[in-house]
Amino acid sequence: MQGATAPDDRLGGPVEPRLSDHLALRPLRGGELRLDGGFWGERQLRNREVTIPHGIEMLSEWGPLDNLRAAARRGDKEYQLPLFMDSDVYKLVEAIAWERQHGLVQEQEHFFAEVVGLLSRAQEPDGYINSYVQVVQAGKRFSDPAMGHELYCAGHLFQAVVAEARSGPAPGGRTLAEVADRFAGYLLATVPGMPNYLDGHAEIEMALVELYRLRGQGPLLALAEDLIGRRGRSNLNWGSFHPDYFQDDIPVVGAKVVRGHAVRALYLMSGVTDAYLETGRHDLLEACLAQWDDMVSGKAYLTGGLGSRHEGEAFGESYELPSDRAYCETCAAIASIMWNWRMTLATGEARFAELLERTLYNAFLAGWGLDGKSFFYVNPLQSRGDTSRQRWYRCACCPPNLMRLLASLEHYVATSTLDGLQLHQFMPASIDAELAGERLRARVETKYPYEGSVVVVVEEASGANMEIAFRLPSWSQQPVFAVNGISQSAEVGPDGYLRARRAWRRGDEVSLELHMPPRVVRPDGRIDALRGCFALERGPFVYCFEGTGQDTTAHDGGTSLDGLYGAPGDGLSELALRVASEDTVGLVVPARKAQRSSGTGWPYKDGAASGAYESPKVDLTAIPYYAWCNRGPTEMRVWLPELRAPAN
Secondary structure, three states, X not given: OOOEEOOOOOOOOOOXXXXXXXXXXXXXXXXXXXXXXXXXXXXXXXXXXXXHHHHHHHHHHHOHHHHHHHHOOOOOOXXXXXXXXXXXXXXXXXXXXHHHHHOEEHHHHHHHHHHHHHHHHHOOOOOOOOXXXXXXXXXXXXXXXXXXXXXXXXXXXXXXXXXXXXXXXXXXXXXXXXXXXXHHHHHHHHHHHOOOOOOOOOOHHHHHHHHHHHHOOHHHHHHHHHXXXXXXXXXXXEOOEOHHHHOOOOOHHHOOOOOOEHXXXXXXXXXXXXXXXXXXXXXXXXXXXXXXXXXXXXXXXXOOOEOOXXXXXXXXXXXXXXOOOOOOOHHHHHHHHHHHHHHHHHHXXXXXHHHHHHHHHHHHHHHEOOOOOOEOOOOOOEEEOOOOOEOOOOOOOHHHHHHHHHHOHHHHOEEEEOOEXXXXXXXXXXXXXXXXXXXXXXXXXEOOOOOOEEEEEEEEEOOOEEEEEEEOOOOOOOOEEEEOOEEOOOOOOOOOEEEEEEEOOOXXXXXXXXXXXXXXXXXXXXXXHHOOEEEEEEOOEEEEEEOOOOOOOOOOOOOOOOOEEEOHHHOOEEEEEEEOOEEEEEEEEEEEEEOOOOOOOOOXXXXXXXXXXXEEEEEEEEEEHHHOOOOOOOEEEOOEEEOOOOOO
């Protein structure tokens, strides 16, 4: 790769619990698993070669670097809002740090060094750093707990230094650790003395736990627990946003429902899960389980997207899941992935890894354009053609967040226990791991997500007895599980995994064959907005109907999807197709257009619907949801009204 040099030894990933006492599963260490091409390996490379360089360009153009220069008294440009733009810089340098595990890219390292120098100059003598407070508020610290984002920005800085430490610093120069450790010391000396202070945007909780895991300093963990314990006092209000919006209406351990701003809620629960993993406090785990159950039972979209209300980027009531008004912020998808990974480690249950997969392939991936440099902030499940991807946003929390997750994606794939290896996500990969004191070197071969064959080929093993386990997707029907070509029992365990256990030798193969026929999905009747509709899935993908590429333009001048009713019961078929630069699998469903009166007028009629449809029948092609709006603005639907009466 041009501009890259070989990496040093890899040290760790984004989540590295110190204790094993409360872990069901332990993440593999850095370098023990590497992606080898395939669907996600190619995307990780695109992030490295296209998206991160684009992000560096955008940070220079949109103002966050100038804000830090102003804090360092070396700039004269007007301060650019929003006030939390420091965090965009921290997330992008975190992505660069994770990329060191794949090799150093000199241009990115130059930017990293520039940021470290800039932060060093901007930091106050006592360790404090926040450009908005320093420049705009004349140093008035912690004056806006609800919306000031001071600890939120600090948390992203701490996560960046964790990535730097676990990937190895760039050769020469100052490290980000010097800045972050001074700031952490300042917070440890200051925040405990402000017992009523609470940052309105949770994030620092999981960052403090991870910094504790890195540094081993007990006060960091104690501060995270303290901040979690401060919630529920109703101190946070801002305009029309009340304490429930900030998860401050009920103590964490007493809250049974997920509520308020979606990203805040899920970052908070990620930190709560981290605190459980280090302390063993079961009241924290019980709170996580209760809120997760509430979320998946009526507040999650089919794509895994979260947040049904534009007002406040927030969760709604249970079953309040409108398609066209879905918010589903990309950052909420990322926060969900982070939380579900932690819950996988805490419980060992496949349901959390399965929601992670659904979110990764759909709600998350839709936020990233196929060109690698265009984005969605909001991810609706229906558009009337007024949605387009953007090269950047004034509130740009999502793009650099996406970059850091992609750069560290291999750390969310597999785990280990004293029994062996567990494979949660299916991606081509090389594994070289120490499991229970024994070495296992293997490769994962798969064309997933488009084909359902997953094979682990053992390349080196000590001969010790150990398991290789596969998560079995809940959508899978009649899987075939085999060792060296000999079928094994495909009875899944209570945790949702298939296991093969033996003394592995070089050349052994364990395989899982998943059938991937198209699936018709219908909503719970309590979801008012979706009654009478259906959606399509195949493998981990949710599909959508996009106006582009359909030959179904309405005779009355309506949009190409307007008035169409699908008939999935008449048969579904697959076809290979290309969407922009992407080769993918499309699904074809028969459809008819409802007969409509001409002209305008009152759209409500007395009596029963006529049941008349225009002819002829048309074929609608559905594409994976993540790929929509890559051929220009167009109407789109995930859910289509279902034609129940047989066509004449």
